Amino acid sequence: MIFSYNKAHVGDVLMVIVTDSKDQKLSFERRGKVARVFLEDSNETVAWNIFDASSLITLNGAGQVFLTDDDVVRLNQELEAEGFSERLVNDNAPKFVVGEIVEMTAHPDSDHLNICQVKIVEDKTVQIVAGAPNAKLGLKTIVALPGAMMPNGSLIFPGKLRGEDSFGMMCSPRELALPNAPQKRGIIELDETSVVGEAFDSQKHWIQG
Template sequence: MIAIYNQNLNDVLMFIVADNKGADLDFERKGNVAKVFRQDNGETVAWNIFEASKLFEIVGNGQVEISSEELSQVNSLISESGFDQVIPEDNDPKFVVGEIVELVPHADSDHLNIAQVKISEDETVQIVAGAPNARVGLKTIVALPGAIMPNGSLIFDGELRGVPSSGMMSSPRELALPNAPQKRGIIELSSDAVVGEKFDPAKHWQG
């Protein structure tokens, strides 16, 4: 779930809940709630909440954090408006420290690798990446599905050259870090960085 607020455009709070994968979209609006869905299969990909500031105070523009209590208020409004769905809660951090534990060449590419990346003590994800400095044992920052990059790009599960990929190992430039090198390559963290820890630029970057 990605929450995006635009105070200057109709006071709209948008929740992106799925990747539309390029499919044509349609919407259904009831009162101050609009459900956005794929035309081909009806899958809900987003919710727009109009006049959102009447529900609770929202700080900032762009991607915002929504508390459990605030999400409950949104879901109540969705139900009261006549929809039979709710927005699932997802407050896990979307930018975390990861460690590459396995790296093999992609069979259909001369520059991509298939990495197994540990993102917590009990979870490893597969990420297809072309970073020239990727190597086993490297700790880096992983943007997980549900993340929104500083340039506005959304991260979802997908495929690269036919291989499933879940997330993205990020470069300092992609994370819009100060004094980021303008070259390819994922961010390299110290060996004592804690796998699964939420990304904190003040702690993890000394550019």
């Protein structure tokens, strides 16, 4: 789940994105401070909007926000009080981490995409389809994992590119809105001493800034 809050532009509304709607037709129901957004065809919940959110929990920042477990308990109490049976699930794991390309093959249906196996912790790799011209074996870069919100507001969900599964995105400095980012294609290239799985820290990982 992705929690998003921007009081200046949206108002005192906590937006909780559960899954990608894939541009399907949506409907919603509201009870008190809670609105459930769902797919019309399947009734699957894709998002929640919680109004007057700061009366329930303390919220700071704008864009993607991370809640405490106690915050989520309080929000679930509100959902239950309004008669909703579903519950929010907290996930505070870092969504932007150091990854390393450990395998790379050309996409069979593209002349510029590669299918990369990217190590995101020592014992886990994910498949990411990428078109970065500087992608290569052994390169360490910053990976946006499913559940991430990019600086421009776009969301990262598992998906497919030209029929191949992709579970995240390797990021360019421009996509991460880093200072003095080159305005060209290419994922960020980290020093080989960068630690796989470490959470992204612009002060540490963007020395050019």
